[in-house]
Amino acid sequence: MPARDLVTSRAFASDSLGRHRALLATPVSATRGSRLSQTRSTAATTPSPIPDETARLFQVALHDVVRSSALSMSELRECVKACVSTLRDTNVGPAQMIISMKACAKEGTRRYPQALNEHELSNADFLMDQIIKWSIVEYYRDA
Numbered sequence: 001m002p003a004r005d006l007v008t009s010r011a012f013a014s015d016s017l018g019r020h021r022a023l024l025a026t027p028v029s030a031t032r033g034s035r036l037s038q039t040r041s042t043a044a045t046t047p048s049p050i051p052d053e054t055a056r057l058f059q060v061a062l063h064d065v066v067r068s069s070a071l072s073m074s075e076l077r078e079c080v081k082a083c084v085s086t087l088r089d090t091n092v093g094p095a096q097m098i099i100s101m102k103a104c105a106k107e108g109t110r111r112y113p114q115a116l117n118e119h120e121l122s123n124a125d126f127l128m129d130q131i132i133k134w135s136i137v138e139y140y141r142d143a
Helices: 003-014 018-025 028-045 052-089 094-111 123-139
Strands: none
Touching: 052 094, 052 123, 094 123
16 A cells, blocks of 8 residues: 555544545545546436437337237247147256257247348347246246
């Protein structure tokens, strides 16, 4: 610890005036930077206004996508249940079931390709964690 920091920390701990001494020992540029970062921090957590019409379009689109997405996710989960039930009923173990579900999802990506740019994930990649969670829940449902 540098001598200046040591002196400041001793002054801080030694008496009730320690805070004041510590502030006096702090360079002015550091206190300005601290105030600036506090201002930026406050600004970053306070929402900025969005024009009503723009906000309304966003909110309607969000509502519609959640509703349609919830329906499609429910359908996907039912399909996952059917696949896992078939695997479990044929005495496939849990690890092999997960491997089989991943392979099936990846095969779907090859069989039904999407037009993606180089940075986008396929539906299978994007939803793989959720598919595996549903698979495990379904596999052990009656256990």
